[in-house]
Amino acid sequence: MLKDFFGKKVKVINLGIASFADDLRKQGVETVHTDWRPPAGGNKKIQALLTKVANWQSKVKSAKGAR
Amino acid sequence: MHIDIQQANATAVNAIQAAQPVLKGIGTAIDVVPGMKKNLILHAGPPITWEKMSGPLRGAVIGALIYEGLAKTPEEAEKMAATDKIEYSPWHEHDGVGPMAGVGTASMPVRILENQTNGRKTFCTLNEGLGKVLRYGAFSEEVITRLKWMETVLAPVLKAAIPLAPQINLKNMIAQALQMGDEVHNRNKAATSLLIRELAPAIVKTDFPTADKAKVLEFMHSNDHFFLNLSMPAAKMMLQAAEWIEGSTIVTTMCRNGTEFGIRVAGLKDRWFTGPAQIVKGLLFPGFSEEDCNPDIGDSAITETCGIGGFSMAAAPAIVKFVGGTVNDAMNFTRKMYEITDGESQAFQIPNMEFRGSPLGINLLKVCEKNILPQINTGIAHKNAGVGQVGAGLVNPPMKCFEDALEAYVEKYCKDE
Numbered sequence: 285m286l287k288d289f290f291g292k293k294v295k296v297i298n299l300g301i302a303s304f305a306d307d308l309r310k311q312g313v314e315t316v317h318t319d320w321r322p323p324a325g326g327n328k329k330i331q332a333l334l335t336k337v338a339n340w341q342s343k344v345k346s347a348k349g350a351r
Numbered sequence: 352m353h354i355d356i357q358q359a360n361a362t363a364v365n366a367i368q369a370a371q372p373v374l375k376g377i378g379t380a381i382d383v384v385p386g387m388k389k390n391l392i393l394h395a396g397p398p399i400t401w402e403k404m405s406g407p408l409r410g411a412v413i414g415a416l417i418y419e420g421l422a423k424t425p426e427e428a429e430k431m432a433a434t435d436k437i438e439y440s441p442w443h444e445h446d447g448v449g450p451m452a453g454v455g456t457a458s459m460p461v462r463i464l465e466n467q468t469n470g471r472k473t474f475c476t477l478n479e480g481l482g483k484v485l486r487y488g489a490f491s492e493e494v495i496t497r498l499k500w501m502e503t504v505l506a507p508v509l510k511a512a513i514p515l516a517p518q519i520n521l522k523n524m525i526a527q528a529l530q531m532g533d534e535v536h537n538r539n540k541a542a543t544s545l546l547i548r549e550l551a552p553a554i555v556k557t558d559f560p561t562a563d564k565a566k567v568l569e570f571m572h573s574n575d576h577f578f579l580n581l582s583m584p585a586a587k588m589m590l591q592a593a594e595w596i597e598g599s600t601i602v603t604t605m606c607r608n609g610t611e612f613g614i615r616v617a618g619l620k621d622r623w624f625t626g627p628a629q630i631v632k633g634l635l636f637p638g639f640s641e642e643d644c645n646p647d648i649g650d651s652a653i654t655e656t657c658g659i660g661g662f663s664m665a666a667a668p669a670i671v672k673f674v675g676g677t678v679n680d681a682m683n684f685t686r687k688m689y690e691i692t693d694g695e696s697q698a699f700q701i702p703n704m705e706f707r708g709s710p711l712g713i714n715l716l717k718v719c720e721k722n723i724l725p726q727i728n729t730g731i732a733h734k735n736a737g738v739g740q741v742g743a744g745l746v747n748p749p750m751k752c753f754e755d756a757l758e759a760y761v762e763k764y765c766k767d768e
Contacts (some may be wrong), residue, residue, distance in 0.1 A: 293546070323722075324719055324722055325722030330719050333719075337759050
């Protein structure tokens with residue numbers, strides 16, 4: 285069905301939910317699954333805090349490199 | 352502040368790896384535990400007041416007051432426990448750990464461990480066995496009688512035997528036990544056997560009556576968890592080495608008091624970050640249901656913090672018969688923990704993962720970023736005081752602890768970024 289829909293052989297890279305990849309494989313679709321999740325489970329507050337840490341650390345590392 | 356987190360964390364993990372916990376002896380809490388007082392009750396988990404204590408912790412406090420002779424009846428003990436005559440403090444703030452309710456008082460015998468790397472000590476009471484025991488909140492006459500026997504026979508025999516035995520390096524013993532199917536949190540069968548093998552000849556050499564020596568050996572033999580109260584202070588000692596390393600995001604404490612789960616982080620010194628203790632999912636003893644279960648309790652999550660326990664379940668496939676799940680689950684729990692840790696233990700290896708070192712050094716940043724919580728296996732206490740253990744299972748900490756710790760870390764180190 286998928287093949288007909290796209291008009292050519294479909295190859296899929298699946299990010300996140302593994303069962304999507306399993307279903308595609310069952311239909312004979314060549315699929316690569318990547319276990320990806322949004323950072324901090326999508327929690328915006330935690331993402332913002334992690335960004336502060338990352339920014340601080342890139343400055344620390346740059347300062348080290350400049351020395 | 353010019354702190355490289357990666358370097359700070361490497362320093363913390365190296366300090367944990369370098370610790371060498373050995374069994375030094377047995378002492379009485381009032382004599383050896385820092386800050387111990389006659390009216391002080393040490394407990395598992397983060398700080399808590401009597402009003403907020405859950406059933407099993409209250410039960411253990413009641414039992415401890417009777418054991419100490421401070422109260423004659425449970426009713427008297429309960430009244431006294433609510434007054435300012437009795438003080439409470441976490442074991443973790445006194446260089447110790449306590450399994451389940453973890454209650455420790457002045458007269459109780461404690462094991463003394465010493466870190467050969469830096470001379471620091473940690474402490475833990477002796478394990479009473481499973482079922483109706485103080486650490487699960489039971490306080491009946493049989494519980495108090497057993498505690499008194501432990502004080503007057505078990506502890507003196509072990510105290511005399513330990514100097515006669517070869518030095519017991521607990522890190523080596525845990526490493527061996529992992530090769531033999533233990534993860535030394537809820538499976539301590541091999542480790543207890545190894546301990547008996549070292550101590551038995553020395554026990555026989557002591558001058559105590561044969562009947563006492565035989566009973567001590569029988570008690571150790573009948574209790575597969577006898578080693579737990581050594582794996583815990585050994586893990587505490589290894590993590591103690593990393594307890595204050597500026598800038599480090601390595602988690603140094605995970606523990607529960609039956610009401611709240613608490614963590615501490617190397618770069619945030621002694622600050623506690625807490626969230627509600629979760630309900631443990633697992634296998635219950637016949638006659639009990641989930642409604643009977645108290646939320647997660649005990650300092651034993653110090654094993655997971657140190658890369659053993661739930662983090663090393665792949666080494667102990669038989670444990671699923673006690674805590675639930677499948678062998679495949681046990682393998683996957685360990686695999687997943689590598690995603691939130693910075694190192695791999697040099698000492699603790701997992702045979703059926705090609706002797707890979709166990710996942711060591713929980714990184715607060717990785718827990719928050721990947722949204723993966725540490726995996727803990729644990730005993731389950733009845734929610735009411737005086738009942739005891741009702742099962743064992745699997746549990747995670749609440750994410751709130753880690754989120755609050757991250758917020759405090761940013762506030763301390765990089766709020767202006």
